[in-house]
Amino acid sequence: MSQDLGPEETLSARFKLEFDYTRSVGPVVGRFLMGLLQRRIEGIRMSDGRVLVPPTEYDPLTSESLDEFVEVGDAGEVVSWSWVQVPREKHPLDRPFAWALIRLDGADVPMLHAVDAGSESRMRSGGRVKVRWRAERVGHIRDIECFEPEDAS
Amino acid sequence: MREVAVVSFAQSAARREPARNEVEILMPVVTQAVEASGIPRHEIGFTCSGSCDYLAGQAFSFVSAVDALGAWPPIVESHVEMDAAWALYEAWAKIQCGMADSALVFGFGKSSPGEIRDVLTLQLDPYYLAPLWPDTVSLAAIQARVLLESGKASERDLAEVAARSRRDAAANPGAHQRDPSGVDELLARDYLVSPLRVHDCAPISDGAAAVVLAAGDLARKVCDRPAWIRGIDHRIEPHALGLRDLATSPSTRLAAEKAGLGSVPPEVAELHAPFTSQELILREALSLDAGVRVNPSGGALGANVVMAAGLVRIGEAARSIREGEASRALAHATSGPCLQQNLVCLLEAD
Numbered sequence: 155m156s157q158d159l160g161p162e163e164t165l166s167a168r169f170k171l172e173f174d175y176t177r178s179v180g181p182v183v184g185r186f187l188m189g190l191l192q193r194r195i196e197g198i199r200m201s202d203g204r205v206l207v208p209p210t211e212y213d214p215l216t217s218e219s220l221d222e223f224v225e226v227g228d229a230g231e232v233v234s235w236s237w238v239q240v241p242r243e244k245h246p247l248d249r250p251f252a253w254a255l256i257r258l259d260g261a262d263v264p265m266l267h268a269v270d271a272g273s274e275s276r277m278r279s280g281g282r283v284k285v286r287w288r289a290e291r292v293g294h295i296r297d298i299e300c301f302e303p304e305d306a307s
Numbered sequence: 308m309r310e311v312a313v314v315s316f317a318q319s320a321a322r323r324e325p326a327r328n329e330v331e332i333l334m335p336v337v338t339q340a341v342e343a344s345g346i347p348r349h350e351i352g353f354t355c356s357g358s359c360d361y362l363a364g365q366a367f368s369f370v371s372a373v374d375a376l377g378a379w380p381p382i383v384e385s386h387v388e389m390d391a392a393w394a395l396y397e398a399w400a401k402i403q404c405g406m407a408d409s410a411l412v413f414g415f416g417k418s419s420p421g422e423i424r425d426v427l428t429l430q431l432d433p434y435y436l437a438p439l440w441p442d443t444v445s446l447a448a449i450q451a452r453v454l455l456e457s458g459k460a461s462e463r464d465l466a467e468v469a470a471r472s473r474r475d476a477a478a479n480p481g482a483h484q485r486d487p488s489g490v491d492e493l494l495a496r497d498y499l500v501s502p503l504r505v506h507d508c509a510p511i512s513d514g515a516a517a518v519v520l521a522a523g524d525l526a527r528k529v530c531d532r533p534a535w536i537r538g539i540d541h542r543i544e545p546h547a548l549g550l551r552d553l554a555t556s557p558s559t560r561l562a563a564e565k566a567g568l569g570s571v572p573p574e575v576a577e578l579h580a581p582f583t584s585q586e587l588i589l590r591e592a593l594s595l596d597a598g599v600r601v602n603p604s605g606g607a608l609g610a611n612v613v614m615a616a617g618l619v620r621i622g623e624a625a626r627s628i629r630e631g632e633a634s635r636a637l638a639h640a641t642s643g644p645c646l647q648q649n650l651v652c653l654l655e656a657d
Contacts, residue, residue, distance in 0.1 A: 214545035253449055263549040266436060266441060295438050
């Protein structure tokens with residue numbers, strides 16, 4: 155027997171979209187992520203001599219294979235940034251924060267991460283920031299919890 | 308090279324569409340473009356679409372779009388997981404190869420049911436960037452700051468782009484971001500993600516667009532004033548944002564050069580810039596001076612149907628030629644974070 159269902163009686167089922175597989179990250183990304191586990195940040199030297207952080211297996215400009223790792227510092231300079239007054243649910247911080255391109259000491263190419271600066275007035279291009287390491291690290295980009303202004307502590 | 312022209316263009320009235328699904332939005336648009344082309348539907352040699360499974364939240368969601376086509380007897384059909392401007396590029400190549408004399412190209416998407424700022428994060432590097440969830444507005448804001456601090460533009464310049472786009476969008480039935488506010492009014496509003504305000508960002512739009520291409524004599528037969536594609540080219544910059552000078556767009560410059568822009572400026576340029584700052588970057592990369600009418604449609608700031616907004620730029624540029632407003636027009640489409648990928652299409656009248 156069929157019967158009409160009102161809108162409040164519409165049948166529904168839970169649906170979770172997921173791609174349930176694992177990937178190997180390979181010799182370069184893998185080494186970078188394992189370095190984070192030990193609070194070490196490694197970049198890689200590009201064909202033109204510049205140090206790229208985070209490293210890639212291939213030169214982004216010439217596609218040549220890269221293999222010369224270079225350890226860089228865990229502090230650096232803000233190249234550009236944006237200020238998130240209202241963080242989104244998935245953002246790495248749940249209070250107002252900055253996204254920044256950060257050129258780490260010893261690196262040439264800036265990397266993207268979040269900066270827990272407290273207020274927008276503490277952010278500026280050229281300002282110094284340093285890594286805040288996550289206490290329990292697993293070999294993941296978020297082992298870097300965020301950066302913070304170097305004068306914070 | 309074969310001569311290939313845009314002979315018709317149709318789009319839905321972009322807006323948030325809670326009631327209609329993609330097929331329902333698409334079907335009248337496809338029908339309108341095909342009828343306006345003057346080519347019987349069953350004689351169109353190739354069909355190509357652009358859409359994104361992540362918007363629908365479902366694998367192979369584009370297959371359902373075939374329902375909007377009338378695909379019996381069977382048709383030759385393809386799809387790109389990109390803005391439909393790239394579907395047009397594939398169709399153009401198909402015609403160049405002699406495998407078809409005409410093509411239907413369409414793009415569609417509904418951004419409003421999900422969180423488009425988060426969804427677009429999934430196009431980023433899956434190890435270094437995506438796990439941080441840097442949303443599109445946050446990344447565009449970093450780029451905007453590079454532009455502002457380079458001294459090439461001010462926040463007022465950005466607001467002027469917004470005000471002009473909203474004014475133009477008000478006259479375009481395909482657009483929906485309509486707002487008569489002046490620049491000072493816009494600048495008085497809060498930041499969304501500093502240094503960008505809401506007016507610097509494209510609206511959230513659902514919709515569809517379609518174009519019909521035809522080669523040589525067929526185009527001349529069905530269209531009084533075909534918009535000939537004189538050149539089309541696509542260039543890509545590195546994925547890592549830190550490797551790029553975000554205040555410039557060398558890939559756009561190169562694509563325009565390869566498409567044959569040369570030193571003769573177009574009369575109209577339709578630029579796919581979902582952020583005000585990106586329009587200024589594109590204008591500079593294309594050396595467009597004040598004499599070029601930029602985005603008379605209101606651009607992506609007037610309506611931003613993700614996966615169709617680039618094709619709409621080509622459709623609008625072609626319309627300006629077909630209706631006699633221009634004899635040379637440039638259309639641009641972008642993809643990826645902060646203008647990573649750019650396509651330039653140069654259109655001319657006979």
